[in-house]
Amino acid sequence: MDNGRIDQIIDKYDGKESSVIQVLLEIQRENRWLPGEVLERVSEKLRVPLSRIQQIVTFYKAFSLSPKGRHEIHVCMGTACHVRGAPRVLDTVQDLTGIKPGETSPDLKFSLKTVNCVGCCALGPVVVIDGEYHGKMVPATSEDVLKNYE
Numbered sequence: 001m002d003n004g005r006i007d008q009i010i011d012k013y014d015g016k017e018s019s020v021i022q023v024l025l026e027i028q029r030e031n032r033w034l035p036g037e038v039l040e041r042v043s044e045k046l047r048v049p050l051s052r053i054q055q056i057v058t059f060y061k062a063f064s065l066s067p068k069g070r071h072e073i074h075v076c077m078g079t080a081c082h083v084r085g086a087p088r089v090l091d092t093v094q095d096l097t098g099i100k101p102g103e104t105s106p107d108l109k110f111s112l113k114t115v116n117c118v119g120c121c122a123l124g125p126v127v128v129i130d131g132e133y134h135g136k137m138v139p140a141t142s143e144d145v146l147k148n149y150e
Helices: 003-012 017-031 036-046 050-059 079-083 086-097 139-147
Strands: 071-076 110-115 127-129 132-134
Touching: 003 017, 003 036, 017 036, 017 050, 036 050, 071 086, 079 086, 086 110, 086 139, 127 139
Parallel strands: 071 110
Antiparallel strands: 071 127, 127 132
16 A cells, blocks of 8 residues: 555544544555554654554454455354354365465465354354355355355
8 A cells, every 4th residue: 555545544534643543444444454564654644653553453353464365254153153063164165265264365365264253143154254144154055155256
């Protein structure tokens, strides 16, 4: 992400120090992660110590300091999903993407995470891709669902 675009985002918030979280969220929404040079630019422009920005981005799980895939896959491993076969679904997703939970594919196509609950237990097992919920998943349907995210 270039400095001009970072500056545009900061300017939307009038360069206010209190907007640091909103600025970081917007940058990440566009860039999918927060590289060190971006954090330095935000620190400089908002006049917030880099150490404070580091505290913020390491405290909140919403921020990522490593590249994320274009498509974020969340496999629910909560109790209801687990007993209905989520571990087998997760194994299939790992085989299809070539990554484990917490990893991003080398081509930056997919990032994979496991979560404890996505709040729709009756649909378990549930896989959420880019905010879209896929319920009653089984290993056989995992490939069909992932094909929609090429």
